[in-house]
Amino acid sequence: MRALLGFVFFVCALPTWAGLTIEINRGVDNPTPVAVVPFAGTLGLPENVSNIISADLRMSGLFRLIPQQDMLSMPTKREEVFYRDWRRLGISFLVIGELSRTATGGYSLHYELFDVPSQKVILAADLSGSADSLRDIAHRASDAIYEKITGIPGIFSTKIIYIEDLGRTAPDQYHLVHSDVDGERAKILMRSNEPILSPSWSPDGKSIAFVSFETSRPAIYTLELATGRKEQITNFKGLNSAPAWSPDGKQLAMVLSKDGNPEIYIMDLATRKLRRFTNKEFAIDTEPNWSSDGKSIIFTSNRGGAPQIYQKWLNSGRIERLTFDGNYNARPRVTRDGKGLIMVHREQGVFHIALQDIASGDLRILTRTHLDESPSIAPNGALLMYATRYNNKGVLAVVSMDAGVKFRLPSKLGDVREPAWSPYTK
Amino acid sequence: MLNTFKSFLIMAFFLGLITGCSTNQPVDQVDTGIETETETYEPEPVEETVEEPVIEEPVVEVDTIFYFEFDSALLTPEARAALLVHAEQLATAPRPIRLEGHADERGSREYNIALGERRANAVRDFLVFQGVNASYIETISYGEERPADASSNEEAWSVNRRVELK
Numbered sequence: 001m002r003a004l005l006g007f008v009f010f011v012c013a014l015p016t017w018a019g020l021t022i023e024i025n026r027g028v029d030n031p032t033p034v035a036v037v038p039f040a041g042t043l044g045l046p047e048n049v050s051n052i053i054s055a056d057l058r059m060s061g062l063f064r065l066i067p068q069q070d071m072l073s074m075p076t077k078r079e080e081v082f083y084r085d086w087r088r089l090g091i092s093f094l095v096i097g098e099l100s101r102t103a104t105g106g107y108s109l110h111y112e113l114f115d116v117p118s119q120k121v122i123l124a125a126d127l128s129g130s131a132d133s134l135r136d137i138a139h140r141a142s143d144a145i146y147e148k149i150t151g152i153p154g155i156f157s158t159k160i161i162y163i164e165d166l167g168r169t170a171p172d173q174y175h176l177v178h179s180d181v182d183g184e185r186a187k188i189l190m191r192s193n194e195p196i197l198s199p200s201w202s203p204d205g206k207s208i209a210f211v212s213f214e215t216s217r218p219a220i221y222t223l224e225l226a227t228g229r230k231e232q233i234t235n236f237k238g239l240n241s242a243p244a245w246s247p248d249g250k251q252l253a254m255v256l257s258k259d260g261n262p263e264i265y266i267m268d269l270a271t272r273k274l275r276r277f278t279n280k281e282f283a284i285d286t287e288p289n290w291s292s293d294g295k296s297i298i299f300t301s302n303r304g305g306a307p308q309i310y311q312k313w314l315n316s317g318r319i320e321r322l323t324f325d326g327n328y329n330a331r332p333r334v335t336r337d338g339k340g341l342i343m344v345h346r347e348q349g350v351f352h353i354a355l356q357d358i359a360s361g362d363l364r365i366l367t368r369t370h371l372d373e374s375p376s377i378a379p380n381g382a383l384l385m386y387a388t389r390y391n392n393k394g395v396l397a398v399v400s401m402d403a404g405v406k407f408r409l410p411s412k413l414g415d416v417r418e419p420a421w422s423p424y425t426k
Numbered sequence: 427m428l429n430t431f432k433s434f435l436i437m438a439f440f441l442g443l444i445t446g447c448s449t450n451q452p453v454d455q456v457d458t459g460i461e462t463e464t465e466t467y468e469p470e471p472v473e474e475t476v477e478e479p480v481i482e483e484p485v486v487e488v489d490t491i492f493y494f495e496f497d498s499a500l501l502t503p504e505a506r507a508a509l510l511v512h513a514e515q516l517a518t519a520p521r522p523i524r525l526e527g528h529a530d531e532r533g534s535r536e537y538n539i540a541l542g543e544r545r546a547n548a549v550r551d552f553l554v555f556q557g558v559n560a561s562y563i564e565t566i567s568y569g570e571e572r573p574a575d576a577s578s579n580e581e582a583w584s585v586n587r588r589v590e591l592k
Contacts, residue, residue, distance in 0.1 A: 052550075167576075195571035197535060217566060239543055239567065242536040256537065262540040284540040300537055304439060305496070307537055328497075331534035344534045351532055373534050389578060418535065 010228035011332075012180050013185050020038060020183025020396060020409040020416065027061035030406050032149070033051040034063045034093045035086060039109070041099040046060060047134035049109060049141075052366065054361035056142035056156040059182060062149075078121065086156050087117045094150055098139070106130045109137050113145050122149045135184065153380045155181055159422040160376075160385065161189070161199045161208055162396060166414040175414075176210060178225070181421070183409050189223060190230075199418060205425040209233070209243035209252060213377030220254055233267070244288045253277070253288035253297055263301055264288045266314075278312065287331050292338045298322070300330040309343060323356065325363045331374060335401070336381030344373050353386050355401065366403045374419040385409075473523070475533065488512060491574075492549060494587040499544035501552060512591065513556030520562050525549050526590045527567040528574070530583035535569055540565030549589045 021115075035233040039050040045376050059064045072085040077413055086094050097111035108128035115122045115419045117331045125144060133346035138155065143154030164175040176199060179186035190196065194213035201208055202222075209222045220234040220243050220357050238257035245252055252267045256274075264278040278285040283303035288295055296313045306328045325331040328346035335342060344363065345354035353367040353375045371390040377384045381407070385398050390408060390417075394415030397408045410416070478568035490512075501509070515525065522542035527546030545567035554560045575582035 037481075057468060068507065195568060195569060197539075213568070213571075238565070241539050241540060255540065257540075257543055264541065284544065286540045287534065287536045299533070302497075302537075307533070328533060330537045346533070394579070 009156070009414065011225055013228075014187040014189070015203050016188040017175075017177060017188050018412045019177075019179050019186030020411050022055075022059055022182060022407055022409055024059065024061060024407040026404070026406040027064075028288060031062055031064040032092045033066060033090050035071060035089070035091045036095040037071060037074050037076065037097075039097040039111070043097065045134060047106075047139040047357075049134055050095075050097065052135060052138035053095065053142045053145070054146075056139060057146065059156075059407060060146060060154075061407065078124075078229075081114060081115055081132075083114075083119045086114075091116050092143075102128055103379065104130075107134060107139060109138060111145075113148055121141050123277065135180070142163070152382050155378045155380050155383065155421075155426070157181075158379060158424065159205070161201070161422075162416050162419045163196055163199065164411055164414045164416050165394065170414070171405055177203055179322055197418060198242050199420045200243055200245060200267075201420055201422050202389070203247055203249045205423045208420070209245065210239055211243070220252075233272075235346070238262075242287050244290060245294060246290050246296040253290065255288065256287045256317050262298065264301070266274075266297075277314075287333060289332050291334050298332045300332065300333055302313065309341065322358060322362065323363075325356070329354075332378055333375055335377060336379070340401075342375045342377060342384060344375070353384070353399070364403075366399050366401070367397070367406075369397060374418045376419050378421050379424045385419040385421050387419060441527065444538065462574070464498050487516075490591040492545075492589045492591075494545055495586065496532070496587065497541065498543065501546045501548055505549070506552065507554050510556065513558050516558045516562070516583075517556070520559055520565070522562050524592045525563060526567045526587055526592060527565065527569075528572060528588050528590070529570045529572045530586040531573065531578065535571075539567050539569035539571075542569045544587045545587075549591070 012175050036054045042048060046214060051113040054065045058065050066089060067212040068088060073082060075081045075096050081267050094114040094116055095111060097109055099107055099109050102108050102310040105421055106129055108126060111128050112121055113123035123144060124305050125158045127140050137410035139156040141255050143149050158181045159178060160181055161178050166173050172193060174192050174196045175188045176196050178189050192212060192214050197211050199208055199210040207222050207224045207225060209220060211218050212221055215218040218240045219232055220240045221230055221232050223230045236256050237254055239262050241255040243252050243254045250269055252269055254261055254265055254267060256265050261281055262284050263276055265274050266277050267274050280303050284299055285299055285301045287300040288297045296311050298311045300307050301310050306327040307328050308321055309332045310319055310321050312319045322341060326345055329343050329346045333342040339355045339358055341358055343354055345352055346364060350370060351372050352365045354365045356363045372386055372388045373386060375384050383398055384399050388395060388397050391409060394417045395408050395410040396416050396419045401408050488511040489508040524548040527542030529541045548569055550565050551562050573586045575585050
């Protein structure tokens with residue numbers, strides 16, 4: 001947590017940018033009814049903590065939040081809770097809380113989660129932070145509440161980076177944006193007249209890598225979020241594309257065509273030594289993604305004629321083709337448990353995001369929108385974010401791995417794309 | 427069959443233009459050189475030869491954008507015909523050129539960047555094969571990042587799958 005608050009020093013110093021908004025288009029069929037009672041001690045505060053928690057839980061698609069005017073009582077302390085008030089409304093879980101100032105000018109929140117049917121307090125916790133940390137406090141409470149109810153860690157404190165394209169007439173067409181996962185507190189990390197693409201997170205969540213054409217040619221850069229320190233990593237002739245950090249953070253896989261053909265290379269970040277990983281003449285090898293154990297790389301290759309997904313092991317050099325369903329499978333991401341593959345899959349000429357069970361080969365299409373691309377899996381493994389088009393605009397969208405929950409994150413301004421979901425920062 | 431005949435005609439047309447260029451230009455130069463010499467000998471027939479090159483040589487507009495099929499980097503007959511003209515011009519008057527490869531928005535972005543490069547390389551290889559000095563050619567791929575037409579339909583996609591010669 002300390003890291004989370006500390007890490008965005010540079011990011012915090014940047015001016016806020018008009019971010020994304022959330023439009024929920026599908027939740028589960030029978031969402032669990034939850035009540036979040038307005039917290040005590042919130043008068044005059046810049047952020048409404050209980051409203052943020054409500055919005056987080058609603059965004060998950062699993063819960064139905066009952067409106068304030070339907071509440072029969074407004075408890076803020078445990079002794080004020082009468083279970084029958086909530087049973088009568090059919091509420092399953094109740095959240096109450098109280099905010100107070102700390103001696104150092106920050107805030108502290110005490111909150112409690114009640115299981116109404118069993119009449120038990122199932123979570124009681126305190127959170128605190130500096131004067132500008134109210135949103136962080138709210139998201140951390142949401143994470144804990146969500147995990148207590150579902151057994152799955154919450155993602156409300158996580159971040160995303162994405163590319164915003166303001167169109168050819170804008171002075172700086174391309175923006176690299178950092179925001180909370182709900183689209184709030186958006187900050188522009190970099191702006192350019194030349195394309196920016198392929199943003200990806202280091203496994204510790206402290207740095208990002210991306211490709212920028214700012215020199216009129218593509219090059220790979222890294223950016224340390226706490227300091228804003230930007231570093232050019234490659235500047236080879238030809239492609240400098242698709243950087244992907246190894247799980248230990250020490251190596252960066254990338255695509256270079258310096259030797260004539262797009263191939264995957266692995267760079268040791270400490271020594272900057274490069275080694276060529278794929279070697280297939282006349283084929284495109286790209287979009288490397290590390291397996292969670294760091295022992296193999298999954299990538300896209302058209303060596304068989306059309307783009308399909310392959311896996312190659314670092315030690316043995318063994319290569320295996322993983323996809324056989326359809327004639328366009330690309331941009332693989334391995335699920336957190338290592339058992340599944342998320343990819344861009346073409347079906348009857350339309351591009352969707354699909355999940356394939358690696359062992360059985362069973363493929364399931366998760367999205368029914370158009371021109372879906374760039375899937376990025378949430379650190380809890382339960383959701384993924386991708387880019388699609390809606391109302392003639394590039395928007396970000398989220399879908400749960402069981403396809404039961406769906407929501408969109410459009411930008412108020414330009415086209416948005418290439419979302420990268422942060423890892424958990426400890 | 428008809429297609430190959432059509433492309434033959436197009437090629438023949440462009441080749442005609444090339445020969446047009448290459449014969450006209452030297453005449454221009456020779457002409458000025460001879461003029462001073464001939465004037466001293468026989469003033470009368472000179473008038474006839476002077477009249478001919480008065481016609482300004484038309485500027486030949488050759489395509490500088492070459493289009494491709496989906497997920498393909500194969501040159502179309504139209505692109506080949508236009509590139510033959512460019513190759514001729516670049517062989518006689520070398521200048522640095524930049525070949526910018528592009529893809530349509532379908533499929534994944536990084537794959538499309540690679541695809542754009544293949545297209546630019548296909549154009550480069552064709553020019554080099556026709557005698558253009560490779561060191562004058564720079565290739566770059568923008569993938570789907572810089573569409574010529576930002577809409578999402580077949581028509582837009584077909585003009586976005588391209589290489590631009592600059």
